[in-house]
Amino acid sequence: MVGDIVSLVFDWSALHPLTTGSGTGGVLRRQPEDFVVQEVPLYALAGEGEHLFAEVRKTGHTTAHVIRLLAAELGVRERDIGVAGLKDRHAVTTQWLSLPGKVERRLEALALEGVEVVQVTRHTNKLGMGHLSGNRFEIRVREAGGSTDQAREVMATLAAQGVPNYFGPQRFGLGGVNAEEGLRVLRGESRVKDPRVRRFLTSSVQSMVFNRFLSLRLERGVFSSLLRGDMAKKHDTGGVFQVEDPLTEGERAARGEVSATGTLFGKKVRPLNFEAGALEAEALAAFGLEAGAFASRRGDRRLTRVFLDEGSVTAEDDGFRVAFNLPRGSFATSVLREIMKTNVDTLAPADQDDDAEGDE
Known part of the structure; x- marks a missing residue:
């Protein structure tokens, strides 16, 4: 009931989905190779300069763990190693790191288990x-009871209307x-x-309030439209503006040009x-x-919604594979939740030094 104090424990069932239906079900992360993430760079690399990429x-490994290992092996400070985003331990992930140019020969001789240059x-x-455009995901869903066609139908809806930009369970720690x-x-x-740690914990509360705000928008039918007083963001330029005429601006929202934002509260x-x-x-x-x-x-x-692209669904012997x-x-769990309609990854181990796919 609105007005009651709701639970602060993360639970997908408390968050309104965009799509309807029973979902495919299934299991994630039987092995690391079931969850593959490839970082998409923000800009082309020059091929020359003082920094080694x-x-x-x-x-x-989490990204933070790899940074600690590299700093020790290469004889540099952790703060000298640059990274664009944080990636999960329970997956196969590929990303760029920047290093001082002087370590090039030592890097060539590097041998760390689970780490490949x-x-x-x-x-x-x-x-x-933040110096990344996004991420490419290839994820295997095993033991799925639903059909591949179900998954394709949901993916098509998400591509057209947008993905509810919920913070996933990785943001809230083991057990949420x-x-x-x-x-x-x-x-x-x-x-x-x-x-x-205090910052990390309070960011979880910010995220919980944002998720609630987004869930209410979906519940009230204003996910892909705008309200008076919204701060909307342009998807192409990133410009933010206050919505005074929701009917006029709503036409742009319907075309996927702008979307409402939610507040991560602060001073x-x-x-x-x-x-x-x-x-x-x-x-x-x-x-x-x-x-x-x-x-x-x-x-x-x-943003309350984002748009996936290059989405596909491929049948497998015991389920299917999605890519986007x-x-x-x-x-990525916001996409998988819509397809599977389960408590996606809520019980998976979470990394406190890592926002997994979040790259926040």
Whole structure:
């Protein structure tokens, strides 16, 4: 019931889906090769410059773990290694890292279990967080009871209408309980002292409120349309503007040119107003929160929907394989949840130093 305090434990069943139907069911991550992620660079590399760029394929390591291993093996500081996004341990993932040029010969002799250097080149600047266009996913769904045609139908809907840009379970820790401790941090009741861990925990609360706001939009039928007071974002340029005339701007939203954003609350971001603000306040109130609770955070805006491309579904003996591209910051589990209609990855081990597919 709206107005009741809802659970802060992540649960897909509490989040409204875009598509209807029973879903295919199935199992993910029987082995690392079932979940393959390829980072898509933001820009072409120059082939020359003072920074060494290495494309690395890893299995059984988080990105942070690989950085620690490389720093020790190559004799550099961890902060000298640049990365565009964070990738999961429980997958086969390929991404670019930047390194000081002086380690080239040591890199050639590198031998780390589960880490393969695919190619090496040079560039003029260090790689920074967020310097990626997105990710290419190839994921095998095993033991699926539903048909491949079901999966293709859902993929077609997502390609046309957009993917609900939910934060996936990787954001909320094993068992989805990080937001509970994050709320204690916001209230000054937590015993956690590490500033980095405290930020991680409070970001889980931000994410939970965003997910609630997005779920309400889907429930109320305003996922692909706009409300007065929305802060909408242009998909081509990234420009953000306030919606004053939802009917006129709604035509652009229907064409997939613009989409509403949700607030990741913090001191640098204003809450929404008018009808959009009322919906946002409802999402906050569901957890007994107000915007001022997040004064310790900087804040940001996040698109409520993203568009996948180059999507495909291929039949396998015991299920199917899906492939698609998503822009950075989006979670593949949001796509898989729509197809499978299960509690996708909620019980999978989560990496606290890693937002998995999130690349946040």
